[in-house]
Amino acid sequence: MSDSMTLAEWLAKIEHEHPVSIDLGLDRVAEVARRMGLSDAPLAERVISVAGTNGKGSTVAMLEALARAHSLSVATYTSPHLLRYNERLRLDGVEASDELLVEGFERVEEARLAPEPISLTYFEVGTLAAFWAIAERHPQLAVLEIGLGGRLDAVNVIDADVAIITTIAQDHAAFLGTDIEVIGREKAGVLRTARPAILGSRELPNSVYRVALALGAGIHALGSDFSRTRHVDSQKDDKRWCWEGRDGEGNPLRFERLPDPGLPLDNAATALQALALSNIELDIEACRRAFSAVSLPGRMQWLGNWCLDVAHNPQAAHYLAERLADRSCPSRRIALLGMLNDKEADAVVDALAPQVDAWVAVSLAGERGRDAESLAALLERHEQTVLHRAASPRAGAEWLLDRLAEDEEVLVCGSFFTVADVLGWYDARNPQDESRSASTARRKT
Secondary structure (H helix, E strand, C coil), rough: CCCCCHHHHHHHHHHHCCCCCCCCHHHHHHHHHHHHHCCCCCCCCCCEEEEEECHHHHHHHHHHHHHHHHHCCCCEEECCCCCCCCHCCCCEEEEHHHHHHHHHHHHHHHHCCCCCCCCCHHHHHHHHHHHHHHHHHHHHCCEEECCCCCCCCHHHHCCCEEEEEECCCCCHHHCCCCCCCHHHHHHHHHHHCCCEEEEEEHHHHHHHHHHHHHCCCCEEEEEECEEEEECCCCCCCCHHHHHEEEEECCCCCEEEEEEECCCCCHHHHHHHHHHHHCCCCCHHHHHHHHHHHHCCCCEEEEEEEEEEECCHHHHHHHHHHHHHHHCCCCCCCEEEEEEEEECCCHHHHHHHHHCCCCCECCCCCCEECHHHHHHHHHHHCCCCCCCEEEHHHHHHHHHHHCCCCCCCCEEEEECCHHHHHHHHHHHCCCCCCCCCCCCCCCCCC
């Protein structure tokens, strides 16, 4: 192991060392965590884990914003990233430095090699490196996003004080199957005995409740134990909302006239309930500041008249379509769509079609990538207008840029890869925009 290895070199090294990219199971990662001392003490004063199919990223972002607004030190670990690997680990709202990540990889490497070598996936190495960095700082709050699974996901090696399940839908069928009850049982594997279980959707499979009841976890379900409602003001377009929940002692809480965060309100309500059960005394003004300022790249992210959203399964596409329907209609909305072969493209197109006037189909590279020709054929089978087929998302964006009228909108969606490539293209064209970070490195777990 060389001290001179850069972050890019480490990422290249760990990507190719394990026989497969995704290898669900906790035995290997738990043993390396034990060697690193990560099981000797909690990573933070409070740990919240966030599992589910959709809505995890926005829930984490709002938990981070709320914690910082309450002057708490906070670390977040998420995946995948869009442009920079550093996005995955944030400490007090700042992306981890290359140096910190490299030191984390070095600590994992030392532990996995001795006394007997243990092979780890890219995701497992990165997860343990992030856990080491968080433990070194021992913040007041750590928020950990579960990867594609739950019970067997590497992040689940840590026992959370509060566990969140956002939504359950079919995705990653090759690993999780297609039975919603089975998927729900796997996601519910993040719950812990006698610890709060925050269920952030009104439509979760029965298996989630069965697991929670069997564990004796304290169930706090959206719609019954906590809720959110919109304020109605006939005089103006009032997008503020109200949250009702309970603290850890069971005392009722009610926060009115909260700003719309521009992210799913179910997830906002879930984040508030999770913090209320984490022995954090919530202040309504701090919550208002947090919701006014929170943002999340790639989730209804507007760059001028371009909207970027990583929606890549039917549930996420329906939510995206609902949000677009709430906006005033442009003269024309064109969707730049790129999807992977293992995603339900037909259902995604059906969900988005009422809000899209025409499409640009783009190819995604890699063994899972779907080419533009087959995607265009699918769109045409759904009687959609295909304007162009492009070799990549950025090639499609470049083609559109020269033809887009001022009163037209572009929706970029279908995959993290699609959004990441267009964000990279945007950064290259707008290097002076300091609100965007530029990098070509990206990785989808």
